[in-house]
Amino acid sequence: MTVSISADALRELIAIVGDGRYVQLKVDDRYVHGSDASVEWAEPQVVVYPGSPEEVRAVVAWAARHGLPVTPRGAGTGLSGGAVPSGGVLLVLTRLDRILDIDPQARTARVEPGVVNLELSEAAEPFGLFYAPDPSSQPACTIGGNLAENSGGPRCLAYGVTSNHVRRLMVVLADGSEVELSAAPDPLGYDLVGLFVGSEGTLGVAVEAEVRLVPRPEAIRTLSAAFPEMALAAEAVNRVLLAGVRPVALELMDRATLDAVGQAFREAVPPEVKALLIAEVAGLQEEADWAAGLCRSIFAESGALAVELAATPAERDRLWRMRKRARGALGRLAPNYYVHDITVPRHALPAVLVQVEAIGRKYGLRMATYLHAGDGNLHPNILFDAREPGVFDRVLAAGEEILGLAVEAGGTLSGEHGIGLEKRDYLGLVFAEADLEAMRKVKRAFDPAGRFNPDKALPQPGICREVRPGVKGRVPEGKPAAEVGLEG
């Protein structure tokens, strides 16, 4: 949606944020703000960095007066194109980065949306507390982005995803007004916090959140188990959960991912190892030791080649570095990758993992898959080189088959990365038109003019698959490869 912005209107906008540096119009600035960590790309007309909730309200009201769409943005680490602008205003919230209060008695924190996830846990540490949702992007991603995507992470197997940790929100609506949405201790009336969390910036802009903090466990035990096959490792995951152990995390990496992290972090992984499972258990000392012992014997009985318990915090950190930095390490294998985020019932994991590999072979594309195995949430990464003519069509076709596979297995299109632009036109695979129309009505109730993130999360009625405005993986003509994020 492109609406011209007059010089007078721009002067108004600069007056709102008080400094020309926070209103960016130059081609380069608009270009670099056109993407997140997905393969999507589209340019905003103007990039604005407000510095307070009052400024957010005023910018949103300004956009409404001038008929411009607004795309909220945190750190831009999203993987489904949610923060890719729909023309208009890109509203970057990273200057709202204050931790307003930590209440150790109530175990809550009040934060602005631009607070970085990991920094909240670090601030809570002196009180023996932490913020549980831990996306692997946690050194960069913001609480605002986490709320909008209902983000998860390895530890969410035990602690639940973002929606389980939000008590109250302050939200700026499409007309620039601000409302309080409360879920604590139990929502009175409609659960609007539940509705807002996961709404991908389509209903409003979160300008403050009260979130839960949880106590740090007395003991943590982290194990790694090397398997000769992914399917065996996936079966071991099922056995652990059926045995009554409730691990904090059960994370699995395939051989291609191990090749990447091996190269990136100089880890020597023996050639016979085709899957590495990381299991973490926590609780009271005795409880953690018992659970670790049980996991160890289940892994051995399930065909593990080796099982090791991290003996020191440094060894534990080493294992988590391999897993949490796996995505970045994939750049060692290919200049581009397209990550999927399907979720399937856990019992279907062994078969689905084999089928994902088969889809890669069918399209001549290498796959690298890591997964929050305990949640049945897989991330198959399709590796490619965007400079190869026609490759992106094969990448999209393989991706479509992966989505179909998830639905056929009784699963769904996204576990944690959201729908955004990437999965929007596939929602019909899991929802009937009447279901989608009910969601459109919710959107219209919050945002009658369709100004917030207008093209995201919901398909237009009757449209199966739309050509999107731009895709980072397709190098725009005249742009050198390095300018379109080919380093992944």
Ligand SMILES: Cc1cc2nc3c(=O)[nH]c(=O)nc-3n(C[C@H](O)[C@H](O)[C@H](O)COP(=O)(O)OP(=O)(O)OC[C@H]3O[C@@H](n4cnc5c(N)ncnc54)[C@H](O)[C@@H]3O)c2cc1C
């Ligand atoms: C290396 C890597 C690892 C990752 N690992 C995980 C993982 O383990 N688990 C996981 O769930 N995700 C993961 N992600 C995806 C991503 O980090 C999360 O979706 C994260 O929550 C996005 O936060 P952000 O601040 O970058 O948001 P952005 O990408 O900037 O925005 C994401 C969405 O939130 C909306 N938004 C942002 N701020 C607000 C606000 N204040 N109000 C309303 N809407 C807003 C945007 O419009 C957009 O729709 C990973 C990404 C990378 C690059």
